[in-house]
Amino acid sequence: MNAVEIDQVSKSFRLYHERNQTLKSAIMRRRRSVHEDFWALKDVSFDVPEGSTFALIGSNGSGKSTLLKCLAKIYWPTSGSIRYNGRMAAMLEVGSGFHHELSGRENIYLNGSILGMSKKEIDRKYDQIVDFSGVEQFIDQPVKNYSSGMYVRLGFSIAISVEPDILVVDEVLAVGDAEFQEKCLQKFRDFRDEGRTVILVSHSMEAVRDMCDHAAWLNKGHLMTVGDVDSTIEAYLGGKGAHGAA
Numbered sequence: 366m367n368a369v370e371i372d373q374v375s376k377s378f379r380l381y382h383e384r385n386q387t388l389k390s391a392i393m394r395r396r397r398s399v400h401e402d403f404w405a406l407k408d409v410s411f412d413v414p415e416g417s418t419f420a421l422i423g424s425n426g427s428g429k430s431t432l433l434k435c436l437a438k439i440y441w442p443t444s445g446s447i448r449y450n451g452r453m454a455a456m457l458e459v460g461s462g463f464h465h466e467l468s469g470r471e472n473i474y475l476n477g478s479i480l481g482m483s484k485k486e487i488d489r490k491y492d493q494i495v496d497f498s499g500v501e502q503f504i505d506q507p508v509k510n511y512s513s514g515m516y517v518r519l520g521f522s523i524a525i526s527v528e529p530d531i532l533v534v535d536e537v538l539a540v541g542d543a544e545f546q547e548k549c550l551q552k553f554r555d556f557r558d559e560g561r562t563v564i565l566v567s568h569s570m571e572a573v574r575d576m577c578d579h580a581a582w583l584n585k586g587h588l589m590t591v592g593d594v595d596s597t598i599e600a601y602l603g604g605k606g607a608h609g610a611a
C-alpha cells in the first residue's frame with residue numbers, strides 16, 4: 366500500500382523580467398507584463414510506500430522544497446495530482462505557522478489547531494509537546510525571542526503530536542543541536558515501527574542513509590531515480606557531474 370501517490374506533478378512559477386515597477390512604465394507597456402514560465406517541477410511521478418522513511422535528494426534548485434510544499438498543500442501543482450492515504454502533517458520552514466508576538470504556549474494552541482487538532486486534544490498533549498521540545502523554561506515568552514533551534518524544536522514537537530500517518534519535514538532539522546537530532550532520529554524510528562511514513566529533504570547523504578530506506582533524486586525539476594536509498598544515493602553521487610548538477 367502507498368502512503369502518497371504523486372502523479373505527473375508539474376509546478377511552474379512566473380518569472381517577471383520587468384525591473385521598472387513604476388505606474389508610468391506599466392502604462393507604457395499597456396499593462397502587458399513581461400514574464401516567462403519557469404518549471405520548477407516537470408511531470409514528476411512516484412509512490413511513497415506506507416511505513417517508509419523517504420528522502421528527496423538533489424542539488425540546489427532541483428525542486429525538492431517545491432515538491433515538499435506541494436505535498437504539504439502549501440502550493441497547488443500546476444498540473445498533476447497527489448493522493449494521500451491517511452492524515453498528513455508538515456513541518457517546513459522555521460517558524461512557519463507561528464505568530465511571533467504570541468508565546469510558545471499560545472502558539473502550541475494556534476499551530477495545533479491549524480494542524481487539525483481540537484482544543485481538547487491539545488490540552489491532553491500539551492505537557493508531552495513541551496517536554497519533547499525542551500523549551501519549557503521559555504514557554505510563556507513570545508516566540509520572537511526564541512533562537513532558530515528553539516523554534517524548530519517547538520514546531521517539530523507540535524507536528525509529531527498530531528500523530529500523523531504521513532509526516533513531511535524540510536531540512537529544518539539540521540538547525541537543531543545534536544541532542545535534538547538524536548531525539549528526532551528516535552522519533553522517526555518509532556514512526557517507522559508504528560507503520561507511519563516520513564518524507565524529508567536533506568543534503569546530508571550520511572543522514573539520509575542513517576534515517577531513510579527509500580529516496581527520490583530530483584534534478585532540474587525532473588525525477589531522475591527513485592527506489593531504495595543506497596542505489597538512489599549512488600546514482601545521485603555518480604550522476605551529479607553527468608547532469609550538470611552543482
Ligand SMILES: Nc1ncnc2c1ncn2[C@@H]1O[C@H](COP(=O)(O)OP(=O)(O)OP(=O)(O)O)[C@@H](O)[C@H]1O
Pocket residue numbers: 378379403405423424425426427428429430431432
Ligand atoms: N515562489 C517561487 N517563485 C519563483 N521561482 C521559485 C519559487 N520557489 C522556487 N522557485 C524556483 O524553483 C526552483 C526549485 O526551487 P526549490 O526551492 O524547490 O529547490 P530545492 O531543490 O529545494 O533547492 P535547495 O537545495 O537549494 O533548497 C529554483 O530555481 C527556484 O528559484
